[in-house]
Amino acid sequence: MLQIKNLTKIYDGGVKALDNVSFDVPDGQFLAVIGLSGSGKSTLLRCINRLIEPTSGQILWNGEDITAASQEEMRRIRRKIGMVFQHFNLVHRSKVITNVLAGRLGYVNPAWSLINRFPQEDIDKAIKQLERVGIAEKAYQRADELSGGQQQRVGIARALMQDPKMVLADEPVASLDPVLAHSIMSHLEDINKNDGVCVLCSLHFLDLVHRYADRVVALNEGKLVFEGLPTEIDDKKFKEIYGRDAERVG
C-alpha cells in the first residue's frame, strides 16, 4: 500500500506544484491521476520515486518511508518502481535490447554493467519482455529507428525488466494516436491485472480513465480536488476539476 501524506512541493522559483496532497493507493490498484496541464501530475509521480525531492510531507510504501530513505536505500526502492514516460525517454542511439536491459541496472553489479555485461538470464528475460509487448524482432535495432508506439512498448518492457511492484506512468499515451493509445494502455492493464502490479497513470482523456482505471485522483493547481471512482465524475465534478469554462468532449 502506498500512502501519500501532506505532500507539498515548492519549486525553486516559488511555484507551489503540490499543495498538501494526501491519499492512499492499495496494492494492485490501477489509479488514474487527472488534472489540467500544469496542475502537478508529473510532479506528483516524480515525487513518489524521488526524481524530484518533495519539500515536505511523507510517502510511505508498505510502511517504508520513501522520503527518509538514504541514497543507497533509494536505489533499492527505485528498482521496484517502474516508470513510463510521455516522450518514452529511450536512449536513442542505443539498441532496443540495451534500452530494455537498462531496467536491470539497479540489480546487476555496477562493475560489470560498466563494461556492458549483463547476466545471460537478464538477456533472455529482456527478449521475453519484448515478446510480451510484441516487438521481439526489433531487439537489435537502434531505438530511434522505431515508431512512437513501438518506442513506448520498449519503455514498458524496460519498466517490466525491473520486476516492479509499482509502475508510474506519466501520460504514457499523450503523444500517440487513439488506436495506439488503447494498445499501450492494454499492456499496462495486462501488467496490472495479471502481475498484480499497482499502476499510477496520469491521463488526459476521460474515456481512457473510464475504460482502464479502478480509481481516480484529480489535481487542480497542486490541490487534490477529487478522489473516487471514474463513474463518479459527473458534470459538476468535471467543472471542479477542469474549471468553470471547460466543456466535456467525448
Add this chain to the structure above:
Amino acid sequence: MNNKKKSSPWKSIQVGLITFLVMVIFAYGFQITKVDLEELRSENRQQSLTRVTRALAQPEIFEYDQVEEVVNFSIYVPCRPDDSGEAAPEQNTSEPYLIVTPGCAAPGEVVQVEGFNFAPYTVGPVRFIPGSDSSNVVSLGRENAETDADGHFLMSMEIPKRPSDSVQYIRATLRRNIGSPHFTQTAYDTWNKIVETVFLALLATVFGTILAIPLSFIAARNLMKTVKSPLTSIALSVLGWPIGIVIGFIVVRWVGDFSSVIGSNAWVNIASILISPALMWFGVRWALPQEEINLPSQSVRFARLGVLFMVILIGFYGLFQLASLAMSAGKTIEVPLGSFGFMGYFLFQVGDIVAIITPVLGALAAGGALSSVLGRLGQYGSEKLPASGIKVLNLILTTIAGATVFGLVGQLVEWLYQIGEPLYTLWLPMMTGAIAGLLLAFFTKPKDSLPIGMVIYSITRTFLNALRSVEALVMAIVFVIAVGIGPFAGVMALGLHTIVSLAKLYSEQVESILSGPLEAIEATGANRLQTIIYAVIPQIIPPYISYTMYRWDINVRMSTIIGFVGGGGIGFLLQQNINLLNYRAASAQMLAIAIVVATMDYISSALREKVI
C-alpha cells in the same frame, strides 16, 4: 506616426556617429599597424619580393645528377707586342675546344667566343679567370652559353679590366643533366620532419582526448548540479585523497620492489604476465557476482574487499612485469631488427613509461578509492547518527580537512617559489584552513546536503578557461624550458592545450543532452556511474568524435609551426631555412605542410561523414 518623425533624425545621427567611430578606429589601426603601401612600391622591396616569390615557386624537391665539360682558352690581356692576335685553331679533334677572336684583347674589349664539339643542348657560364693559374676558382662575369644540336655555340663577352703580363683564361663550363631526376637532401629532411609532425599531432590528440573525457563530465553543469553531499562526507573524502595517494604510492612502490626482486628474466616475466590476469579474473569473478538480489553478510563483504585488494596488487605486479619484459625485449630486438629498430626503441620506451606511470596510477587510484569509501562512510554516518554527534564530528573533520588542504597548497607555493619560511608556507595556511573549516562546520546544519558538485564544477571551469586562454605556442615555450627542445615538448604543449579545449567543448555537449533518458535511467535505480554510461555516453558519442577530428585537424596545423619555438616537427626546419634565406628549401617545407594539412582535412571530413 509622431514617433517615426522623432526617431529618424536620431537614427541618422546614430548612424553618422557609428560611421565616424568606425573610421576613427580603422585610422588608428592603420597607424599603429604601420600600413604603408609606399613601402611596397619601393624598388628594393619589389626586387626582393620578386626574388623570394621566384624561389618559392621552385621548391627544392627534385634534382638531376650533372656532368660538366670545362674548357679553358688562354688569352693575354692586353696583347703582347709580338702577338699576332690570331689563335691557332686546334681542329681535327673530337675534344671540345674554344676559339676566341681576337686571340688577345685590351681590357674592356668585346671578344667573340665560339665553342665546338661540346655535348648538344647544354648550358653553362663562360667566365674570365684572372691570374695565371688555370685551376683558379675565382671567376669574373657570368654570361651563359647554350649549345645547339651540334654542340656548337657562339657568343660575345666583355673582357674585364684586369690587365696582366702573364697568361689568363676564358673558361666555359657547360653542364648537362644525366639520368632521371631524384629527390634532394632537402626533400628527405622535409619528409622525416613531416612524419615527426604528423605523429606529434597524433600523440597529442590521443592523450588529450583520453584525459579530456573524464574532465568534461566534471565540467558539465547538468551532471554536477545534482551532486550534493553532507559536510561529513565531503570532509572525509577530501581527507581521503592525500592519505590514499600516500598509501597507494607506498604500496605500489613496494609491489614494484617485489617485482624487481623477482627479476627481469624474460621467462619469469612472461609467466607472471600470463598468470596474473588469470588470477585477477578468478578473483574478480568471485568478488563481484554479476547480480545479487539480497545483500551479502558482513564477513562475506570483508572477504570480497580483501580479494579485490589482492587482485589490484596482482594487477600492478603484472604491470611492472610487463614493463620489465617490454624494456628487455625492446633492448634485445633493437639491433637485429635493423631499419625496423624503432620498434625496439618504442617497446623499450613504452616499458619505461609504464614503469614510471604505474606508481602514479596506483597512488591516484588509491586516493580516489579511499576518498570515495570515506565519503560513503560519511554519507552513511550523517544519515544514521544523531544530529548532535554529527555536529561534533563535522567540527573535528572539517578543521582537519581544511588544515590539510591549505597546508598542501602552502607547500605547493613553497615548492614553486622556494620561500623557505615554514611560518608563511605551512603553519599560517594550516591555521587559516583549520579556522575556515571550523567556521564552515559551525554554520552549516549537520545533516544539510551541500552543493559540492557545483563547487567542483566551478573550480574545474575556471581552471579550464584560464588554461585555455594560454596559446599552445606559449605552452610550448614553457615545455621547451621544462623538458628541452624537441618534439616531446611539442607533444606536451599540444596535449595540454588539447585537454583543456576539448574538455570545454565536450562539456558543452554533455550539457546539451536530452534529460529524458537520464531521468529514465536514474528511475531504474542505476547509480551515478551507470547513468553516465547508459544515458550520457550514447548521446555524446557523435559530437565527441566530430570534435576530436576537429581537434586533430587543429593539432596538425599547430604541430607544423610549434617547431618555431623549439617544439619539434617541421616548423624548426622551415624557420631555419627562412633565416638562412634559403627560400627554395623553405618552399619545399611549405608545400609539404600544405599537402599534409589538406590531406588531414580531407580525411577527417570524410571520416566525420562516415561516423555520424
